[in-house]
Amino acid sequence: MSPTFETVAGIISETCDIPREKITPESHAINDLGIDSLDFLDVAFAIDKAFGIKMPLEQWTQEVNEGQVSTDEYFVLGNLCANIDKLVAAKAA
Amino acid sequence: MRLEYFQMVDRIAALDPEARTISAECTVPDASPVFEGHFPGHPLLPGALMIETIAQTGGWLILATLRFRRMPFLAQVKEAKMRAFVVPGQVLQTAARLLHDGSGYAVVSGSITSGGRKVADAEITYRVVPFPNETLRAQMLETARRVAVPEAFLNG
Numbered sequence: 578m579s580p581t582f583e584t585v586a587g588i589i590s591e592t593c594d595i596p597r598e599k600i601t602p603e604s605h606a607i608n609d610l611g612i613d614s615l616d617f618l619d620v621a622f623a624i625d626k627a628f629g630i631k632m633p634l635e636q637w638t639q640e641v642n643e644g645q646v647s648t649d650e651y652f653v654l655g656n657l658c659a660n661i662d663k664l665v666a667a668k669a670a
Numbered sequence: 671m672r673l674e675y676f677q678m679v680d681r682i683a684a685l686d687p688e689a690r691t692i693s694a695e696c697t698v699p700d701a702s703p704v705f706e707g708h709f710p711g712h713p714l715l716p717g718a719l720m721i722e723t724i725a726q727t728g729g730w731l732i733l734a735t736l737r738f739r740r741m742p743f744l745a746q747v748k749e750a751k752m753r754a755f756v757v758p759g760q761v762l763q764t765a766a767r768l769l770h771d772g773s774g775y776a777v778v779s780g781s782i783t784s785g786g787r788k789v790a791d792a793e794i795t796y797r798v799v800p801f802p803n804e805t806l807r808a809q810m811l812e813t814a815r816r817v818a819v820p821e822a823f824l825n826g
Contacts, residue, residue, distance in 0.1 A: 615745060618775050618795055625772055634773040 578602065581628075581658040581665075588623040589654075592616065602655030607648065630664040671723070673702045678723040679764070682818050685734055690768035692731040694817070696723055696782075698760045705758060715756035720782055720790040721747055728766040728778030728794050730814070734823035735768065738811060742776060742796035750792035760784055774798055 578586075582602055589606070590597040593616045606612045612620065621632055637651045650656050671678050683693045698715050705713035725744050732742040756762065766780035776798050781791035801807040811824055 618745060618772075618797075621772060621775065622770055622777055622795070625770060631771075631773055634775075636773070638774070 579658060579662075581661055582654065584627055585624060585654060585658055585661065588627065589620055592619045592623055600654065602653075602658070604654050605649065606652040606654065606657070608652075624661065628661055628665050630661065630668055632661070632664065671696050671698055673699065673704045673719060676722065676726075677813065678719065678726045679730060679817050682730060682820075683763070685731065685820060685823065687731070687735040687823060690731070690735070691765070692727060692734070693763060693765045694727050694730070696762045696764060698756060698758055698762065700759045702758070713758050715758075715760075717750075717752040717790070720752055720756065721750050721792055721794075723762070723764055723782060724766065724780035724790065724792050725778075725794045725796075727764040728768070728780045729796065730817070730819060731766050731768055731778065732771075732776050732796060732798060733810065733814065734819055735771065736798070738807065738814070738824055739800075740798050741801045741806065741810070742798045744794065745775065745797045746795035748793040748795070750790070752790050754784075754787065754789040756782075756784065756789055762789070769793070772798075 586597060586600040589595060589600055589610065593612050595610055600610065604610050606617065621634060625631055640646050641648050651660065671680060679694045679696055681695045683695050685692045704716065708714060708716050729742045761784065763783045764780065766778045768776065769779050770777040774797065776796045778794045780794060782789050814824060
């Protein structure tokens with residue numbers, strides 16, 4: 578598994594008190610792990626800090642609300658990690 | 671402080687959005703209905719209002735940082751510590767530092783001191799959203815002027 582996923586899974590496990598072994602790249606943060614919006618703020622803060630980025634949560638939410646993408650794009654952890662990697666790469670560029 | 675109106679901050683003493691810091695002054699009123707219940711014969715500023723005071727101090731910092739385009743709403747309080755009693759008439763200094771300006775949220779670390787002694791501190795998370803209406807934004811701007819938020823941070 579990618580270092581990004583390991584970091585994100587660790588953050589989710591610690592922040593949301595979810596056993597680490599239950600968190601996989603296929604897990605959906607809301608539907609499978611039951612992370613609510615307030616806990617997700619904590620997760621987002623920890624991810625932003627850990628990777629030195631600012632996840633565009635408002636833009637992602639808008640895309641989901643407008644039906645442009647499904648929640649899987651941002652809440653399935655493998656996809657979330659891919660998006661984090663893109664943000665890290667864009668910042669480094 | 672106007673406790674009954676939840677106006678906790680009297681005056682912004684220093685505000686530097688670039689440095690992500692703010693400090694403010696607040697004087698606990700000598701009398702308030704709050705003290706009639708909290709507590710009879712032993713009036714104390716409730717800890718919940720100390721947290722509110724820290725949250726409002728950080729809120730002014732976020733509002734100024736965003737030039738009043740968005741409104742911070744309290745979402746989470748972490749590591750809140752009430753270290754000393756606060757009594758009617760006591761003069762308080764508050765300070766806050768913006769730890770993170772996220773997308774749709776912000777995190778602030780804040781404290782209250784009095785006479786050089788820390789009396790409370792907490793980490794506050796806010797949801798930061800567009801103003802729900804112009805009435806609230808106008809009221810916040812009016813209050814901002816009353817507490818001496820510099821004009822340069824009110825718009826732009």
